[in-house]
Amino acid sequence: MAGLRPMRPAPRLLADVRETETLRGFHALAALSLIAGRLKPVRLYRLGGEEANEAIACQAFCFDTGLTLRRYRPLIARIQPFDLYLAAADVLPWDAASVAARRASRRTVAALMFGLREFQPFFAGVVVPGHDTSEIAARVADELALAGGSKDA
């Protein structure tokens, strides 16, 4: 047994793919696409993705990246919290699903597009300017301690 290291469990990322009046799931998917190669060891879950346009975006993402987006169910987090919750939004969302997702995750990356000057993060995680998808991608990679630098080759 000498020389064998204990296997690190696969990091678990919950991505909010809802595209609504204020939630920017398409920005979140765009950011994840930029680091798709490095997300291979990560178990990805999606919050949302049932609405027609979101479903198209998710299926295209999976086809293009070869990654799988598993459907999020609250019970999954009760058994084991997610390592990271990624949400992109105009301003910090307070709907029940968003609040529950933050609570169900050890850390949150909140990519916010507007009103950042007044914002003070209160949860475990970081707030990043949401307009720059490469910056969002870099933060996700850093939070999950993914190998390979900030960008995909």
Added chain:
Amino acid sequence: MKADVERAGAAREPRRILIVGMHTSVHVARWLKMVERPDTTLLLFPVYTQDARLPSGFTYLSLADVGRDLAPGIWVVRSTDIDDPQDARADLLHGYRRWRHSFLQGMTIAAPSRLAACIERFAPHLVHSMEVQLAGYLCLETARRMRGGFPPWVLSNWGSDVALFRKLDEHAARIRRVCRRIDYYLAECARDHRVAREYGYRGPVLPVIPASGGADIAALAGRVRIRPSARRTILVKGYHSWSGRALLALSAIALAHKCLGGYRIVVPLSAPVVASWIEKMRTELDLDIEQLPYVADHGEAIDRLAEARAVVGVGISDGISTTLLESMAVGTFPIQSSTACADEWIEHGRSGFVVSPDNTADVADAIYRAVSDDALVDGAAAINLRTVTARWSSATNGGRVWEIYERVVREHAPTS
């Protein structure tokens, strides 16, 4: 070329061509005008029900009035005749489900049995389905039911029909069946030829022709009033739904906003959520940005485009965007996501920028380059005008399409 084909056609049997497609589509209307000939009867079978005023020179008729002896001209089957309550039962018996886009809820999609009746009455030399998900699927099922009685079938691929929809669970198998069944595949992107082959198409490789057919390039270019480098407007395409990603384009504008002083950003065709962003961006970033209302007049839409220094189009999938081709004709510098086949028309960094739809920083950098390099945008305008003159002229492409139609008729002529 058009004149040559017209002369060659003088001695031939009058042609009957059945177009299956959207009777409300400007692309279909332009295509029909492009291929109209004095000795040819063009009949359009609509794929959904909708009251629509037809362009000048198009005439509605009932399905009962369709026949082999229909006079030359452009005819459109009344959309009320494309379905009957009993057709739902036939669909059930055949195990067929009519597919519709989410934005077409409430409309009735055409029944295969009505299209079969139209084909039997009209006896066309060929069927040309324009677009895959409505027209193509309808023809596929009609062909299955008619077996050997279905005429030679030309399929036009529009935009994302194959490039995006093959990625979707609900469509992959259907697209494969379409590709295996069609006789001729008319793509608007060379990239789609490869996909069609991979999915089972065995017919010839035909010239790439945009879904819009072509345009009067000289007339478009004639609307230019300001040289590109003197323009101070950036136009951002406002579609944000199943394929368009206007908010990612606007995020790029937000990232580049410090270099956009003196510029006005205009966003036509914007969804409510895009309009909301425009308000926020104006307030927070002090940007001169506004949404533009829809204009029905094509000339007015072209004038808007011709006033812009650059046009930004971002989406997860597209074919060759008509806005991009129009921008090339009027000297507007194109910045287009790599998920369209813009790279088959423009040279990245020289006559436009092909950018990742996922990387807003890259799009922002392209916008910065477009507003800061006068020589680049003026040089690109000259190159792009030459490109669309060679490849998007309706006079030229009309002749190319007739060469294809005549080839289809020739290759499927009954042997004596």
